[in-house]
Amino acid sequence: MTIAAVVLFVFAVTAQNRTVSGKVSDTKGNPIPNASVIIKGTSQGTTTDNNGIFTLSVPDKTKTLTVTAVGYAASAVNVLGKTNVVVELEATEKNLEEVVVVGYGTQRKANVTSSVAKVGAEKVENKPFTALDQMLQGAAPGLQATSSTGQPGAVTPIRIRGVGSFSYSGSNPLYVIDGVQINSGDLANGNGGGFSINPSTNVLATLNSDDIESISVLKDAAAISIYGSRGANGVIIINTKSGKAGKTQFKFETELGTNKVILPPKNGLPVRADDWFNLLREGLVNSGASATTITNTLTAYGYGNGVDVDWFGLITRPGAQQQVNISATGGDAKTKFFISGGYFKQIGTTIGTDLNRYNGTIRIAHNINTKLSFNTKVTVGDVYQNSALASNGPSGGGGYFGNPAYVSLVLRPTQNPYKADGSLNIGGDNLSFPSHYNPLFVAANDKRWLKAFSGLASEIIEYKIVKGLKYTGTLGLQYNTDEEYQFNNPFHGDASSSAIGGEGISIYTRNFLWDAINQLDYHYDIIKSKSFYVDVKVGYEAIRNNRYQQVGDVTNFPARSDLVYSINAATAVNGKATAADYSFAGIFSNANISFKDKYSLYGSFRRDGSSRFGTVSPYANFYSVGASWNVIKEEFFEKLKIDKIVSNLKLRGSYGTSGNSEIGNYTWRPIYSYGYNYNGISGGTFDNIGNTGLTWEKNKQTDFGIDLGFWNGRVNITADIYKRTTDGSLFNEPVSRTTGFLSFINNVANLENKGTEISLNLVPVKTKDFSWELNFSYSHNKNQVTKLPNNNADVPNGNYQLRIGEDFYSFYTRAWAGVDPANGNPLWYTDSSKTATTSTLGNAKLFFVGKSATPKYFGTLGTTINYKDFTLSADFYYNYGNYFQEAYYRFFMDGFSGTRGKYTYVLTRWQKPGDITDVPKYVYNSVNNSYTGSDRLLFKGDYIRLRNVQIGYRMSNKEVLSKLHINGLYFYARGTNLWTHTAAKNLLSDPEQGILGVNNQQVLPQQSTTFGLNITF
C-alpha cells in the first residue's frame, strides 16, 4: 500500500515542505475513507482514500493535523518530526458509522430512510443448519420463516410482512447475492417441470453460510421499489465476504455435534400392542361383530404373539453434524483477496436422510489505478443429499407407503419388522407388510438422491470517471445443475410389482442465469462543510434465465438392489427434454439528498419489462419516496441537554410501489400444448386460457419508523408500522368448470397487510469484565383479502376460503361440537350460530371457524452475557395465534381404518354413557366421518422454542496466543432447538408446520448439540 503513496510523495514534494502520510481507521482498525485531514489553523488539507490512506505536504514546522470524518469525533494529531502517523477515530455515535447494504449499493445508516434489517455474519456462521433460509427464522422483525420438514436441504419458505400474493410460490422474497438477482428455492421440481421426484432441492443449501459477510432484509417500499417488478414480497440481499488488506490472515473453523429427533408429543405417538388390541376388540364389539369374528380378527392380527414395535424408534436414529471451513484473506492497497473452502455434513435423524456439501470461494479485488478497479468473485458449491420417501414443497410429505414418518403411524405395533432369522420382514400376511411397506427395507434398498452443483460468479468493473462520478458494470452468472435420481427396488415398495420390477427415475435440471447491470453513481457535495450532498444513481439491468430439464424413467431391473442406475433396466417408459426461459429488462434510478445528517430525502424509479407479461403491457413503472429526520441533530434538541439520556432519535417514513412477477413463464399465453399423446401418437390440446392483457401485480406500501436510543446506546428501539396493499394481484380467477378450465390468470384480486414491528436491544450491565445484553423482537401482521373477482364472491382455496375481510389462510370448515356424552357419537354444529348440533357431517355447514394458519404475532427473545473471556447466549423464537391442520388425522383417530396404528390420544375415547371426552365411541371401520372435514383437525400452533443456546470461550491472553502462534481462539458449545413449549396440551405433532399450517407427515424435526473451535492465525 505504500508504493503508491511513495510515488505520489516523490512527485508532490517541494523544497520547503515535508510530507506526512498516514492511515485513518476506526477503533476496530477498519479504514475510514473520505476523512478530512487539515493542517491545523489553515484550510489546507486532503482526504483519505478508500483505504483510509492520506499523504499530505506540510510546512516543515507543522505541529498538528486535524482529522475529521462524518460520524467520528475529530482528532488532533501531533506530527512534529513524524512522516508517518496512524490515526484512530472514535465513533461519535454507534449507529452513525454503520453502513447498510441496500439495493445496488450501500447507504450510511444515519441517512437510510427505509426499513432495512441487517443480519450480521455472526448470526449465520457455524450454524448446524443445512441452508441459509433456515437460519433466517427470527433474524429480522417482519420476516416469517417456518419450516414443515426436518429433511436436510429442504427449502424453508419465507414471508416478509405477511402474505402479499395469492400464489404460494409467488409470495417468496427475491434473493440478491452480490448484486445478482438469483434463482432461489427448488429449481428442479417446484418450478413447473411437470415431473416429481422426492428429494427437494434448494439453491440456498448449496451456499456456505460462513462465506457470508452480511444479509440485509429489505422490507418497505423505499428499499424494495428499486427492484421494481420483483421486489414486492421483500428482498433479501446477501453479500459475501471480501478480502481485507493487511497481513494474510487465516481462519480455521470446525464444528462437530450430534442431532436428535424431536418426536411428536405423547398424544401423537402411536399406541403400543396392548392398547392397540384393546381398541380393536372394543371397536369390533361396538360395530356389532360376533364373538367368533372378534376372536378371529384378534388372532389374525397376532393377539398374544408378543410383538410390540416402537416404529418411531426404528425409523429414527442419532444424527451427526460436522463442518470444517478454512479461509484466508489479505492483500495490499492494490489487490485484496479472500479464499475459502468448506465442508459440511449432516446425518439426519430420520433413516435415509443426510446432506454433504463442499464449497469453494475465490474473491479478488484489484485496483489497476486510482480510478479503475476490478472485483471478481467465484463461488461453487456441491451438494449430495439423500432424502426420505416424502415429497417436498408446501403439501409435501404425504401418504407414500414407504414414508417413514407416515408409516410409523400407519403400521400396527404388532407387525414385526424382522423375521426370526433377523432379516427384514417383507412378507404379505397380516403380521407383516401387505400394503404399507417396511420402512426399514425401503430406506435400506431404495435410493433418493440429489447431486446439486451451484456456481455463482460476478465480475464487477468500477471506474471513477471524475470526482464523485463512478461507473459500475456488473455481470453476474448463476449456473445450477440438479441431478436427481430415485431407485425403487424390485422386491418391496412402490416398484415391487412383477410388472414393474424396480424403477429408476432420473431428472437432470440445468438453470443458467445472467444478470448484466450498467450503473452510474454520482456523489455531489452541495455544501461540503455542512455535509449537504446528493447521491444519484442511474442504471440499466437485463436478466435472462434458461432452464433445461431431462427426464428418464425406466422399469424392470435385475432382481437385486445394488445396481441402481437405469442402464441396468429393461424398459424405458419416459425420456423427455424440455426448456423454459424468462427475461427481465429495466432501467432504474434513485437519489438521496442529505443535509447535515439531519434530513434525508430519497426517491427511486424503475421501469421494468418482463417476458412473463402479455403483449398489451409488458412494461410498468415503479417509484418510491422516503424521508428521514435525525431529530437529535437539531439545535433545539441539543438545547434540551438530554443527550446523556437520549442518544438517538430518528424518524423515517416512506411510500412507494413495487411489483411481483412470480408466475409461470408462459402463464399469460393462450396456448395449445403437446404431449397429450394417445396410442403412441402425438396429441395436443388447448390447455391454458391465458391473458394477453396480463400485467404486474402492484404492491403499494407506506411505512413509518422510529429509531430510538437511550443512555448512549444502552437501550435501542426500532419500531415500524406499515400498510401494504397488493393491487391487481396475479390471481387464478375461477371460471365455470363447464368451460373445461378451472381458472385463468388475471390481475383481479387485492390483499392488504398491516403490521407493527418492534425490536428492542438492552444492555442492562456493561462493565469492563461483564456485560449483559437483551434482545427482543415482535412482529404483528394482519392480513385481509380486500378484493375478489365476480363481485367479491368467495373463492374456495383448499382448506381455506378467500373472502373479503378475512385472513388469506382462514380455515373454512365445519365446527366440531365434541362427543355426545349419551352415546359417544360425533357432533358438529349445524352452522356458524353454533346453536344446534348434528351427528351427520353432511348436515353441518361449512363456515369460517375463526382459525387461521397465519400467526397473530411472532418474534424472538435473546440474551447474551459476557464475562471476561466467556460468552453465554440464548435465543428463543416464539409464535402465537395460528392453527394448523393434521392432514392425515383420519387414519389415526377413531375407528375408521381400524387396522392401522392409532394415536395415543384415542385412548381417551368415549366408553360409556356419561363420559365427557373429545374422542367419539371407537367403532371398528366406522364411516361416520368423525375424523374428517371439521375444525377437530385444527390445532393451536402457539409455541416458544429455544432456538439457540451457546456458551463460548474466547482466548484473550496475548501471551498464550503468541506461544500458540495464533491470533485468536474461540471455543463454543451450542444447542439448537433444545426446548419447545407449546400452549396447547393436545397436540399430535410439532407445532411448526409451515406457512400453510398443514402437517403432512414430513420428516420429523431435530435438535442439535454441537461443539466448535475457531482459530485465526
Place this chain on the structure above:
Amino acid sequence: MKNNKIKSILYTLLAATIVAAGPSCNKAFLDDKPYDAVVVSDAIKSDADMSTALNGLYSSLRATDFYGRTLAIKGDLMADHCFLSSFNSGRYNNLASYTMVKTDAYASNLWYNSYKAIKNANLIINSGVAVSTDAISHMYAEAYAIRALVEFDLCRNFAGPYAKDPNALGVPIVLAFNQAALPARNTIKEVYTQVLADLTKAFSLAKYNQGESMSISGPPITTRTLNSSFVSKYSIKAIMARVYQNMGDWANARDAALDVINNSGFSLVTAANLVSYWKSASPIMSKTETLFEVTSDGNNNVADGTLAYLYLPKIFSGAYGDILPTQQFYSMYSATDVRKQLFIDTTRAGQLGRARYVAKYPIDPNYDDVKILRLSEMYFIAAEAYYNLSVPVSANIYLNAVVSKRDPSLIYASAGTQILTDILNERLKEFAFEGYRFFDLYRLQMSFNKPQGQDASNNITSNVAVTPSTLNVVWPIPNDEIQVNPNMTQNPGY
C-alpha cells in the same frame, strides 16, 4: 502513456458493454416463446392437426377421475354386489358408505374432466377445417361422438334418470368455448336431444369401421388406422343404443343395437378366448367384442390411478385390492362359467373371510385399457328392448346368445318379469366391475342394499339401504362450480 492505454481499453469495454446491452431493450428480448406449445388459433388447420387434436381429446378421457377409473368404480362400488375391504387405502370410502358431501373431490373432478373433454371436442368441431376428404369427415364424427358420450355420462351422474322425469334439470350443454360462460342447467330432455343430434351427425359423417385406415395428407402422407381405441362407425351406433335404452325408447334402442349386431361385422368373444381377451392390454383391430376402449401405454398413462391398481393388491401386480365382490355375487357364477376365472379366490391381510379379487384388469407394463363399449352390451340392449316391446322369445334369444358364450350349461327360457330379472342378473355377471350395475339400478329406479363389509363367514356385516331418492344416487353438482356460477342449481339434499 500506459494510463492512456488503459483508459482507451476501458472506454472500449464500457462502450461494448452498453452496446451489447442495447438489443436487450427491444421487445424481442422479452418475447420468450414456449418450447412445447403454439398459439391456440394456429392449432387446428389441417387434417393432420385434427388427428393430433383428436389424440388430445382421447387422452383426456383417460383421467383417473373419469373413464380411467372413477366412473367404472362408481358403477360398481355404489351398487349391491361388492364392498370396500376393511383394510383399504382410503379411496372411495364415501361412495361405498353413501356419505358423499357437496365438496366431494370425486364428483368435482368428474365434472371438470368431463367438461375438459367437451372443450377438446368443441375445439375440433368448431375448427372450421373443410370436410374435403373422408378422413376429415370421419374425424369430425369422432369428435361429435365423444362429445355425445361425455354429455350423456355427465347427465346420468349429476342428474336423475330420464325415465323418472325428463323435464327435470340435467346438465349444461356446452357447444363452444366461452371463457365467460356461466351456463344454467338444461333439462334432461334437452341434454338427450343434443346427445342424439350429435350422434346422428356423427353417424352420418362416419366413414370407417374398426380396422380400416384413412389417409392423412402430408408431407409425408400418413395412414391413420382405427383400432379399438378410436371411435369407428358402429361404436357411434352402440352409444346411440345405450342412450335410447336409458330413455326407455325401446324401439330405437332395439334398432340401434340390431344395426350394430347385424351390420358391424363384430363378433362376440368366445368362452375359450374370454380370459385371454381380458389379459390383452393393447387395442385390437379384429372387430372382436370391443367397440371402443380408452387406451393407455407405457409412456402415456395415469400411473397408479388405474382400475388394476385399485382392484388388485401388490402380490397380484396391483397396489391396493380395496374393493371385493360379495359372497352372494361371487356365487352367482356357476363352476362352468368362464367368467369365474376373472376372479382370484384367496384371502386378504386385514380382511376376514375370503377375498375374491377382481382380475379383469391384469396389469400390464403398458397399463390396462378401459373398455367403454362391448358388443355383448348390444345383445343385452336388444334383449331388454324385446322384453319391453313384449317379444319375450327374441329377448331370450339375444340373452342366450351372450350367455352361451360364457357358461355352456346356462340357457334362459323364462317368461314375464323374470325375463328382466334374468337380463339384469346376466348384465351384472357380464359387466361386473366395468361400471354398469349402479347405472342399471339407477336407470330402472330400483331400491337395494349396499353392503358395507363381510365377516369371517363371508356374511355381510351391515348394509346401507338405498332407494332412488337416497342422497348420493345423484351426485352433487360440485360446490366449486356452484360458487363460481350463480346460474347453477344444486341437486336436492346437498
